Amino acid sequence: MYTYETLLDHYYDEWERIDRCRSNEERRIATLTYADMIDFAHDKNPLHALIILVVNYNGQVCNGGHSQYVFNGYAHGVGGCFDDHPTTEMHDLMLSLFVQLGLTSDGRFIPVLSIMRMLKVDNETYCDYCDGDGYLDDDIDSERYGCCMCDSTGASDTPGIDEVLADKLDDVYYAINDQFMTDFKETINARLQQETS
Numbered sequence: 503m504y505t506y507e508t509l510l511d512h513y514y515d516e517w518e519r520i521d522r523c524r525s526n527e528e529r530r531i532a533t534l535t536y537a538d539m540i541d542f543a544h545d546k547n548p549l550h551a552l553i554i555l556v557v558n559y560n561g562q563v564c565n566g567g568h569s570q571y572v573f574n575g576y577a578h579g580v581g582g583c584f585d586d587h588p589t590t591e592m593h594d595l596m597l598s599l600f601v602q603l604g605l606t607s608d609g610r611f612i613p614v615l616s617i618m619r620m621l622k623v624d625n626e627t628y629c630d631y632c633d634g635d636g637y638l639d640d641d642i643d644s645e646r647y648g649c650c651m652c653d654s655t656g657a658s659d660t661p662g663i664d665e666v667l668a669d670k671l672d673d674v675y676y677a678i679n680d681q682f683m684t685d686f687k688e689t690i691n692a693r694l695q696q697e698t699s
C-alpha cells in the first residue's frame with residue numbers, strides 16, 4: 503500500500519527507470535517532459551497524478567513563488583526555465599482532478615482552490631529588462647535610451663504570469679499553505695488506504 507510519501511518515491515524511481523531505458527535515438531528526438539510524467543501517473547491512477555501535481559505546485563511556489571512555478575514550466579508541463587510556457591495545461595489538470603476526485607466538496611480546500619483558479623498566463627507581458635517602460639536610464643550621462651530587448655515598446659511577447667498577480671497569489675498562499683498541505687496529506691493518505699482496503 504502506498505502512502506503520500508512512498509508514492510512520490512515510487513514515481514520518481516519509475517521515471518528514472520523509464521528514462522534510462524530509452525534509446526539514444528529516442529532521447530535525441532524528444533526529452534521526457536513533466537507532462538509525460540504526469541500522463542504516466544494519470545494512466546495508473548488519477549489520484550496519484552494529483553498528488554504529484556500538488557507537491558510540485560507547493561514546492562515551486564514555496565521556493566520561488568507563482569512566477570517560478572510558471573517560469574520553470576510546471577504549470578504548462580513542457581520545457582524548463584528557458585522555454586516559453588504559453589498554457590497552464592498541467593495546472594488546469596490539477597484543478598480538474600480536484601473536481602473529478604470529489605475533493606472540492608471538502609471545505610478545507612476552498613481557499614487554496616480559489617487561489618489556484620486565479621492563476622493565468624498572458625501571452626503579452628511586460629518587458630523584464632526595462633520593467634515595461636520601454637526606456638532605460640543611462641547612469642553615466644543621465645540620458646534615457648530605448649530598450650533594445652523590446653524595441654522600446656515595453657512589451658514582451660514571451661508568455662508569462664503578471665508579476666503583480668504572482669505576488670498577490672504568493673501572499674495569500676503563504677498564509678495558508680502549511681495548513682493546506684497538512685489537510686491534503688491527511689485526505690490523500692485516507693484515500694490511498696481506502697483504495698487498497
Ligand SMILES: [Zn+2]
Pocket residue numbers: 629630631632633634635636637649650651652653654655656657
Ligand atoms: Zn524593454
